[in-house]
Amino acid sequence: MAAKVSDLGEARARPAELVEGSEHVAEGGAPAKARRRHDGLRASAALPNGLLNTRRLVWFGYVCPIILGAVPMTIRAVTDVAPVWVVVLDWSLCIGTFIAIYASLLRTYRRSLRRRHTLVRTCLDAFITCLVVTLVLNLLRYGVRLAFPHMLLPPEPDEATLTRVLASSISNASIFMVVWGGIFLFPLTYRRAERRRVQVAVARREAEVLRLRAHLDPHFFLNTLNTISGLVTDDPEEARRMIGLLGDLFRDAAHDGGDDVHPLADEIAWLERYAAIHESRHRRMVRFVWDVDERARAERVPRLVLQPLVENAVLHGVLRRRGGGTVRVRARVDGGALVCVVEDDGPGFAPGARRAGAQGLSIVERRLRLFSRDASLSVASEGGVTRVTARLPLAEEARAEIAA
Amino acid sequence: MTQPVLRALVLEDEWAARNFLVELLEGSGLARVVAACADTMQAGVALQGDPGSSGIDVAFVDIRLAGEPQMDAGVGWIRSVTAAHDGDCPFQFVLTTASREHALEAYQLGVADYLVKPFTKDRVLSCLRRVASAMPPRQATSEPPPRRVVARDGKNLVFVSVDDVCAFEAAEGLSYVYLADARYEVDLSLSALASSLGSEFVRVHRNWLVPLGAVRTLERDSGESRLVLTGGDLRVPVARDRVTAVRDALLSSAVGLRRVQT
Numbered sequence: 001m002a003a004k005v006s007d008l009g010e011a012r013a014r015p016a017e018l019v020e021g022s023e024h025v026a027e028g029g030a031p032a033k034a035r036r037r038h039d040g041l042r043a044s045a046a047l048p049n050g051l052l053n054t055r056r057l058v059w060f061g062y063v064c065p066i067i068l069g070a071v072p073m074t075i076r077a078v079t080d081v082a083p084v085w086v087v088v089l090d091w092s093l094c095i096g097t098f099i100a101i102y103a104s105l106l107r108t109y110r111r112s113l114r115r116r117h118t119l120v121r122t123c124l125d126a127f128i129t130c131l132v133v134t135l136v137l138n139l140l141r142y143g144v145r146l147a148f149p150h151m152l153l154p155p156e157p158d159e160a161t162l163t164r165v166l167a168s169s170i171s172n173a174s175i176f177m178v179v180w181g182g183i184f185l186f187p188l189t190y191r192r193a194e195r196r197r198v199q200v201a202v203a204r205r206e207a208e209v210l211r212l213r214a215h216l217d218p219h220f221f222l223n224t225l226n227t228i229s230g231l232v233t234d235d236p237e238e239a240r241r242m243i244g245l246l247g248d249l250f251r252d253a254a255h256d257g258g259d260d261v262h263p264l265a266d267e268i269a270w271l272e273r274y275a276a277i278h279e280s281r282h283r284r285m286v287r288f289v290w291d292v293d294e295r296a297r298a299e300r301v302p303r304l305v306l307q308p309l310v311e312n313a314v315l316h317g318v319l320r321r322r323g324g325g326t327v328r329v330r331a332r333v334d335g336g337a338l339v340c341v342v343e344d345d346g347p348g349f350a351p352g353a354r355r356a357g358a359q360g361l362s363i364v365e366r367r368l369r370l371f372s373r374d375a376s377l378s379v380a381s382e383g384g385v386t387r388v389t390a391r392l393p394l395a396e397e398a399r400a401e402i403a404a
Numbered sequence: 405m406t407q408p409v410l411r412a413l414v415l416e417d418e419w420a421a422r423n424f425l426v427e428l429l430e431g432s433g434l435a436r437v438v439a440a441c442a443d444t445m446q447a448g449v450a451l452q453g454d455p456g457s458s459g460i461d462v463a464f465v466d467i468r469l470a471g472e473p474q475m476d477a478g479v480g481w482i483r484s485v486t487a488a489h490d491g492d493c494p495f496q497f498v499l500t501t502a503s504r505e506h507a508l509e510a511y512q513l514g515v516a517d518y519l520v521k522p523f524t525k526d527r528v529l530s531c532l533r534r535v536a537s538a539m540p541p542r543q544a545t546s547e548p549p550p551r552r553v554v555a556r557d558g559k560n561l562v563f564v565s566v567d568d569v570c571a572f573e574a575a576e577g578l579s580y581v582y583l584a585d586a587r588y589e590v591d592l593s594l595s596a597l598a599s600s601l602g603s604e605f606v607r608v609h610r611n612w613l614v615p616l617g618a619v620r621t622l623e624r625d626s627g628e629s630r631l632v633l634t635g636g637d638l639r640v641p642v643a644r645d646r647v648t649a650v651r652d653a654l655l656s657s658a659v660g661l662r663r664v665q666t
Contacts (some may be wrong), residue, residue: 013416108411164557171424211538218502218503219502219503219577222502222503222520222521222522223418223421223502223521224523224524225521226418226420226421226424226502227418227420227421228420228522229420229522229523230418230419230420230421230422230423230424230425230427230593231420233423233593233595234420234574234593234594234595234596235420235593280418281418282417282418283419283472283577285417285470285471286470315475316475319471320471320472320473320474320475321471321473322471322472322473323471324470324471347473391639
């Protein structure tokens with residue numbers, strides 16, 4: 001455990017390495033691979049995003065000849081008997097096919113990656129998508145050509161049968177899927193999804209590191225050990241109680257079960273132990289009052305997200321006030337959100353001034369945002385009370401949001 | 405007395421940490437704690453207000469002090485004390501803290517040493533040796549300080565001569581000193597007081613520390629033992645497992661065989 005604490009301390013000292021280091025854990029057995037991939041992403045992001053983009057070059061290389069090939073037909077058609085709008089419609093359908101397939105394939109791959117489908121399933125999805133899109137558009141063109149048979153080049157009306165349309169759609173779909181999907185779009189979306197996955201993993205890991213660092217704040221830990229040493233001779237009962245409390249705090253803070261949320265009831269139970277240590281260390285200086293709504297207890301919150309708020313309330317609040325003071329922790333369900341409030345009657349801070357303990361607050365804010373886009377954190381200091389309010393959308397909504 | 409005994413002031417906001425440091429300092433045999441203070445105001449009074457004190461040799465100062473608006477109030481206090489002496493402070497400082505983040509500041513302040521928490525016996529010993537070696541010779545030969553207890557009466561500090569003490573009591577996490585006519589709060593635990601005051605004070609009960617010289621009567625009443633103390637009607641319970649030891653101590657002192665403290 002001690003080693004862990006010092007590791008975290010070093011991570012704090014060199015934030016630039018935090019991302020790299022955290023990836024090791026996120027990627028499990030293949031850290032080197034993960035880093036290479038990560039570097040690759042950085043490199044590709046640095047490429048000029050203009051016409052020289054490889055993907056676009058190939059796209060133009062593929063589409064332009066087809067469009068140019070259609071030009072003689074268009075000239076012929078215009079000089080022939082067909083009205084101009086029919087030619088434009090036919091041409092649009094031709095170009096529209098490419099665009100529609102491009103867009104729908106991209107969409108399919110993204111969805112497959114998000115839902116973690118297998119490669120076979122992804123290819124099947126892509127093929128069906130291509131088939132449907134080309135079939136619809138080819139049928140439209142078939143209709144146009146049926147209405148204006150003289151447009152066809154060479155003029156062979158029997159060629160434009162339904163069977164032919166179907167066959168050409170299937171072959172088109174296969175070609176599109178293989179060429180566009182297999183070679184360009186799939187790797188592209190895969191890279192994007194991978195980049196996002198790495199980002200999420202890094203963010204999550206970073207939050208984890210910050211979280212652990214906050215709870216195992218060496219200053220708090222070492223001071224508490226010193227307190228216990230002092231209690232041993234005079235109040236061994238209290239010394240034992242403190243050791244028990246500290247043990248519980250460690251167990252829960254170093255918890256590695258993977259779930260980053262827990263019921264508010266657990267959060268409050270942890271905070272009560274944390275508070276008990278502060279109360280014991282600063283007799284008559286620090287007092288806690290709890291007001292937690294029964295309905296709120298079952299709601300889920302990011303693990304130990306309120307700890308930095310309580311730490312600030314003690315360290316920068318009541319302990320900075322002559323004679324000490326009271327920390328109030330309140331939680332209730334209000335308007336579809338869980339509202340958690342941590343208050344102290346310490347000296348507070350002037351409007352516009354940087355709040356002491358701002359780093360802790362920004363950690364909490366980031367973790368709340370990771371939990372839900374609708375979560376918020378606000379700080380106010382007025383009338384001798386400093387109040388930090390965290391609003392979290394209720395669990396169902398939060399879950400729905402994560403799934404979306 | 406071969407080694408000079410350092411007169412120490414302890415400024416530490418946490419009850420348990422203060423007791424711990426006092427016990428370690430007293431237990432070292434190299435220092436005597438003349439004042440243990442919970443905040444800078446008390447420390448200021450202890451420095452100036454004690455008329456019987458011939459000053460201190462070293463002040464152990466905690467950096468973070470509860471009840472002070474600044475996070476590093478201990479450093480501020482050292483600065484103000486140093487400034488009050490025009491930069492020529494007659495005693496040394498030792499900073500105490502849990503982290504090393506103030507090490508550079510400590511160096512710039514010119515403190516004698518830097519004790520990190522949790523304290524250890526060996527570290528405190530080496531710290532005291534360092535302080536003693538850095539002391540000017542005139543102070544090294546000065547006499548041991550008068551034996552007094554710093555107590556609190558509301559916001560005022562009271563300096564109680566050890567000879568006037570009837571008893572110390574621990575109750576509800578606080579300590580009290582009983583005089584013939586008064587009771588004051590003391591910012592130290594009984595263990596810390598016991599280590600400060602030496603063997604003539606006996607822990608007769610978990611909650612009571614009594615000077616043997618103040619005992620007038622040893623009462624026995626249906627298995628319960630009590631001490632009646634001089635100067636008041638104070639009756640102090642004696643813990644069962646300590647009755648024999650207390651009686652032996654009383655008897656030995658009664659026939660004038662009190663052990664001479666070395």
